[in-house]
Protein backbone atom coordinates (compact mmCIF):
# COMPACT_ATOMS: atom_id res chain seq x y z
CA UNK A 1 0.00 0.00 0.00
CA UNK A 2 1.23 3.51 -0.78
CA UNK A 3 2.81 5.45 2.09
CA UNK A 4 0.13 7.97 3.11
CA UNK A 5 2.67 10.57 4.19
CA UNK A 6 4.52 10.29 0.88
CA UNK A 7 1.38 10.81 -1.15
CA UNK A 8 0.09 13.79 0.85
CA UNK A 9 -0.20 17.26 -0.71
CA UNK A 10 2.93 18.32 1.18
CA UNK A 11 4.86 15.36 -0.22
CA UNK A 12 3.73 16.19 -3.77
CA UNK A 13 4.83 19.80 -3.42
CA UNK A 14 8.21 18.74 -2.09
CA UNK A 15 8.73 16.58 -5.15
CA UNK A 16 8.05 19.35 -7.64
CA UNK A 17 11.07 20.23 -9.76
CA UNK A 18 11.89 23.93 -10.18
CA UNK A 19 14.01 24.88 -13.17
CA UNK A 20 16.17 28.01 -13.07
CA UNK A 21 16.35 30.07 -16.24
CA UNK A 22 19.83 29.42 -17.57
CA UNK A 23 21.68 32.02 -19.63
CA UNK A 24 20.67 31.52 -23.25
CA UNK A 25 17.50 29.60 -22.39
CA UNK A 26 14.29 31.50 -23.06
CA UNK A 27 11.72 31.75 -20.27
CA UNK A 28 9.22 29.80 -22.44
CA UNK A 29 11.73 26.92 -22.80
CA UNK A 30 12.31 26.97 -19.04
CA UNK A 31 8.54 26.77 -18.45
CA UNK A 32 8.26 23.90 -20.96
CA UNK A 33 11.07 22.01 -19.24
CA UNK A 34 9.54 22.59 -15.80
CA UNK A 35 6.16 21.36 -17.05
CA UNK A 36 7.73 18.27 -18.64
CA UNK A 37 9.63 17.41 -15.46
CA UNK A 38 6.49 17.73 -13.34
CA UNK A 39 4.02 16.12 -15.73
CA UNK A 40 2.74 12.80 -14.34
CA UNK A 41 2.02 11.52 -17.88
CA UNK A 42 5.63 12.16 -18.92
CA UNK A 43 6.75 10.14 -15.89
CA UNK A 44 4.25 7.36 -16.65
CA UNK A 45 5.31 7.24 -20.31
CA UNK A 46 8.92 6.75 -19.24
CA UNK A 47 7.98 4.11 -16.65
CA UNK A 48 5.71 2.17 -19.02
CA UNK A 49 8.02 2.34 -22.05
CA UNK A 50 5.97 4.64 -24.26
CA UNK A 51 7.74 7.01 -26.63
CA UNK A 52 5.73 9.98 -25.41
CA UNK A 53 2.87 11.16 -23.23
CA UNK A 54 0.61 11.27 -26.32
CA UNK A 55 0.21 7.50 -25.92
CA UNK A 56 -2.15 8.12 -22.99
CA UNK A 57 -4.49 10.21 -25.13
CA UNK A 58 -5.26 7.30 -27.45
CA UNK A 59 -5.34 4.88 -24.50
CA UNK A 60 -7.94 7.06 -22.76
CA UNK A 61 -9.98 7.49 -25.96
CA UNK A 62 -9.93 3.73 -26.50
CA UNK A 63 -10.95 3.10 -22.88
CA UNK A 64 -14.06 5.12 -23.67
CA UNK A 65 -14.89 4.03 -27.23
CA UNK A 66 -13.24 0.57 -27.59
CA UNK A 67 -12.16 0.83 -31.21
CA UNK A 68 -8.78 -0.95 -30.88
CA UNK A 69 -9.60 -4.66 -30.81
CA UNK A 70 -7.54 -7.79 -31.46
CA UNK A 71 -7.37 -8.37 -35.22
CA UNK A 72 -8.03 -4.70 -36.04
CA UNK A 73 -6.32 -2.99 -38.98
CA UNK A 74 -5.13 0.48 -38.00
CA UNK A 75 -3.77 3.44 -39.96
CA UNK A 76 -1.93 6.01 -37.79
CA UNK A 77 -1.31 9.35 -39.56
CA UNK A 78 1.34 11.61 -38.01
CA UNK A 79 2.69 8.75 -35.94
CA UNK A 80 6.12 10.05 -34.82
CA UNK A 81 7.69 9.35 -32.40
CA UNK A 82 5.35 6.35 -32.10
CA UNK A 83 3.33 6.34 -28.88
CA UNK A 84 -0.02 5.79 -30.60
CA UNK A 85 1.48 3.00 -32.73
CA UNK A 86 2.80 1.29 -29.60
CA UNK A 87 -0.67 1.38 -28.04
CA UNK A 88 -2.32 0.16 -31.25
CA UNK A 89 0.20 -2.71 -31.69
CA UNK A 90 -0.59 -3.99 -28.19
CA UNK A 91 -4.36 -3.59 -28.44
CA UNK A 92 -4.88 -5.08 -31.92
CA UNK A 93 -2.47 -7.90 -31.08
CA UNK A 94 -0.17 -7.06 -33.99
CA UNK A 95 2.65 -9.12 -32.46
CA UNK A 96 0.38 -12.10 -31.83
CA UNK A 97 1.17 -12.03 -28.11
CA UNK A 98 -2.45 -12.65 -27.10
CA UNK A 99 -2.55 -16.31 -27.98
CA UNK A 100 -5.78 -17.51 -29.54
CA UNK A 101 -6.84 -13.94 -30.45
CA UNK A 102 -6.85 -12.54 -33.99
CA UNK A 103 -3.71 -10.71 -35.08
CA UNK A 104 -4.10 -7.13 -36.31
CA UNK A 105 -1.95 -4.71 -38.29
CA UNK A 106 -0.68 -1.18 -37.69
CA UNK A 107 0.49 1.13 -40.48
CA UNK A 108 2.02 4.45 -39.44
CA UNK A 109 3.15 7.42 -41.54
CA UNK A 110 4.86 10.66 -40.63
CA UNK A 111 6.77 13.55 -42.18
CA UNK A 112 9.61 12.63 -39.90
CA UNK A 113 11.66 9.51 -39.77
CA UNK A 114 10.40 7.11 -37.10
CA UNK A 115 12.53 4.61 -35.20
CA UNK A 116 11.24 1.14 -36.06
CA UNK A 117 8.32 0.02 -33.88
CA UNK A 118 7.96 -3.71 -33.30
CA UNK A 119 4.70 -4.89 -34.85
CA UNK A 120 4.07 -1.75 -36.92
CA UNK A 121 4.88 -0.89 -40.52
CA UNK A 122 6.08 2.71 -40.63
CA UNK A 123 6.75 4.98 -43.62
CA UNK A 124 8.12 8.49 -43.91
CA UNK A 125 5.61 10.52 -45.94
CA UNK A 126 4.12 13.99 -46.18
CA UNK A 127 0.46 13.07 -46.11
CA UNK A 128 -0.43 16.41 -47.76
CA UNK A 129 1.69 15.76 -50.86
CA UNK A 130 0.05 14.83 -54.16
CA UNK A 131 -0.78 11.13 -54.31
CA UNK A 132 -0.01 10.46 -50.62
CA UNK A 133 -3.35 8.75 -50.04
CA UNK A 134 -2.68 6.34 -52.93
CA UNK A 135 0.64 5.40 -51.34
CA UNK A 136 -1.07 4.73 -48.01
CA UNK A 137 -3.75 2.64 -49.71
CA UNK A 138 -1.10 0.59 -51.51
CA UNK A 139 0.79 -0.05 -48.24
CA UNK A 140 -2.45 -0.94 -46.51
CA UNK A 141 -3.43 -3.33 -49.30
CA UNK A 142 -7.09 -3.47 -48.28
CA UNK A 143 -9.57 -2.11 -45.76
CA UNK A 144 -8.93 -0.61 -42.31
CA UNK A 145 -10.99 -0.74 -39.12
CA UNK A 146 -9.50 2.43 -37.64
CA UNK A 147 -8.00 5.55 -39.21
CA UNK A 148 -6.50 7.82 -36.60
CA UNK A 149 -4.67 11.11 -37.01
CA UNK A 150 -2.64 13.01 -34.45
CA UNK A 151 -1.12 15.13 -37.25
CA UNK A 152 -0.28 18.67 -36.31
CA UNK A 153 1.83 21.14 -38.28
CA UNK A 154 4.57 23.00 -36.41
CA UNK A 155 2.99 26.01 -34.71
CA UNK A 156 3.09 29.22 -36.76
CA UNK A 157 2.46 31.28 -33.62
CA UNK A 158 -0.78 32.50 -35.22
CA UNK A 159 -3.78 30.76 -33.67
CA UNK A 160 -6.14 30.97 -36.63
CA UNK A 161 -3.48 29.81 -39.12
CA UNK A 162 -2.63 26.83 -36.91
CA UNK A 163 -6.30 26.00 -36.59
CA UNK A 164 -6.93 26.09 -40.36
CA UNK A 165 -3.85 23.97 -40.98
CA UNK A 166 -4.94 21.28 -38.56
CA UNK A 167 -8.43 21.23 -40.06
CA UNK A 168 -6.89 20.73 -43.52
CA UNK A 169 -4.89 17.79 -42.12
CA UNK A 170 -8.06 16.36 -40.54
CA UNK A 171 -10.06 16.71 -43.73
CA UNK A 172 -7.33 14.91 -45.69
CA UNK A 173 -7.32 12.16 -43.04
CA UNK A 174 -11.13 11.94 -43.20
CA UNK A 175 -11.01 11.57 -47.00
CA UNK A 176 -8.68 8.60 -46.58
CA UNK A 177 -10.99 7.16 -43.92
CA UNK A 178 -13.97 7.43 -46.30
CA UNK A 179 -12.01 5.43 -48.89
CA UNK A 180 -10.55 2.68 -46.73
CA UNK A 181 -12.75 2.17 -43.67
CA UNK A 182 -14.65 -1.05 -43.23
CA UNK A 183 -18.36 -0.86 -42.43
CA UNK A 184 -18.65 0.09 -38.76
CA UNK A 185 -15.09 1.50 -38.66
CA UNK A 186 -13.76 4.36 -36.53
CA UNK A 187 -12.07 7.66 -37.32
CA UNK A 188 -10.15 9.58 -34.64
CA UNK A 189 -8.49 12.92 -35.28
CA UNK A 190 -6.94 15.76 -33.37
CA UNK A 191 -8.51 19.18 -33.91
CA UNK A 192 -8.00 22.57 -32.30
CA UNK A 193 -11.02 24.39 -30.97
CA UNK A 194 -11.41 27.51 -33.10
CA UNK A 195 -14.51 27.65 -35.26
CA UNK A 196 -13.78 25.99 -38.62
CA UNK A 197 -14.21 22.47 -37.22
CA UNK A 198 -17.99 22.75 -37.81
CA UNK A 199 -17.57 21.84 -41.48
CA UNK A 200 -15.55 18.77 -40.57
CA UNK A 201 -18.26 17.68 -38.14
CA UNK A 202 -20.89 18.08 -40.83
CA UNK A 203 -18.85 15.99 -43.22
CA UNK A 204 -18.30 13.25 -40.64
CA UNK A 205 -21.94 13.17 -39.51
CA UNK A 206 -22.96 12.23 -43.05
CA UNK A 207 -20.89 9.04 -42.96
CA UNK A 208 -20.70 7.96 -39.30
CA UNK A 209 -23.42 6.90 -36.90
CA UNK A 210 -21.92 8.94 -34.03
CA UNK A 211 -19.50 11.87 -33.90
CA UNK A 212 -18.16 12.99 -30.52
CA UNK A 213 -15.77 15.72 -29.45
CA UNK A 214 -13.59 14.62 -26.60
CA UNK A 215 -10.85 16.08 -24.46
CA UNK A 216 -9.14 13.12 -22.79
CA UNK A 217 -7.60 13.78 -19.37
CA UNK A 218 -4.08 13.33 -20.83
CA UNK A 219 -4.65 16.31 -23.13
CA UNK A 220 -3.27 19.36 -21.36
CA UNK A 221 -5.98 21.64 -20.00
CA UNK A 222 -4.23 24.75 -21.33
CA UNK A 223 -4.16 23.36 -24.89
CA UNK A 224 -7.02 24.03 -27.31
CA UNK A 225 -6.53 20.52 -28.66
CA UNK A 226 -9.43 18.09 -28.61
CA UNK A 227 -10.27 14.92 -30.50
CA UNK A 228 -13.09 14.01 -32.78
CA UNK A 229 -14.11 10.36 -32.48
CA UNK A 230 -16.42 9.17 -35.26
CA UNK A 231 -17.78 5.65 -34.89
CA UNK A 232 -20.05 3.39 -36.94
CA UNK A 233 -18.81 4.16 -40.46
CA UNK A 234 -21.40 3.71 -43.19
CA UNK A 235 -19.40 2.31 -46.08
CA UNK A 236 -22.39 2.55 -48.40
CA UNK A 237 -22.47 6.35 -48.42
CA UNK A 238 -24.18 9.33 -46.81
CA UNK A 239 -26.96 8.77 -44.31
CA UNK A 240 -30.43 9.98 -45.25
Ligand SMILES: C[S@@+](CC[C@H](N)C(=O)[O-])C[C@H]1O[C@@H](n2cnc3c(N)ncnc32)[C@H](O)[C@@H]1O
Nearest residue numbers: 054078080081082083084110111127150151152
Ligand atom coordinates in the same frame (compact mmCIF):
# COMPACT_ATOMS: atom_id res chain seq x y z
C1 LIG B 1 1.76 15.31 -31.94
S1 LIG B 1 2.81 14.50 -33.07
C2 LIG B 1 2.19 12.86 -33.09
C3 LIG B 1 2.49 12.06 -31.86
C4 LIG B 1 2.12 10.60 -32.02
N1 LIG B 1 0.68 10.39 -32.04
C5 LIG B 1 2.70 9.74 -30.92
O1 LIG B 1 1.96 9.18 -30.15
O2 LIG B 1 3.93 9.63 -30.86
C6 LIG B 1 2.26 15.14 -34.60
C7 LIG B 1 2.98 14.56 -35.79
O3 LIG B 1 2.30 14.95 -37.00
C8 LIG B 1 3.27 14.93 -38.01
N2 LIG B 1 2.77 15.62 -39.20
C9 LIG B 1 2.42 16.92 -39.32
N3 LIG B 1 2.07 17.18 -40.59
C10 LIG B 1 2.18 16.02 -41.28
C11 LIG B 1 1.98 15.67 -42.64
N4 LIG B 1 1.61 16.58 -43.54
N5 LIG B 1 2.20 14.39 -43.02
C12 LIG B 1 2.60 13.47 -42.10
N6 LIG B 1 2.83 13.75 -40.80
C13 LIG B 1 2.62 15.01 -40.39
C14 LIG B 1 4.47 15.61 -37.38
O4 LIG B 1 5.65 15.32 -38.07
C15 LIG B 1 4.42 15.04 -35.96
O5 LIG B 1 5.31 13.96 -35.80
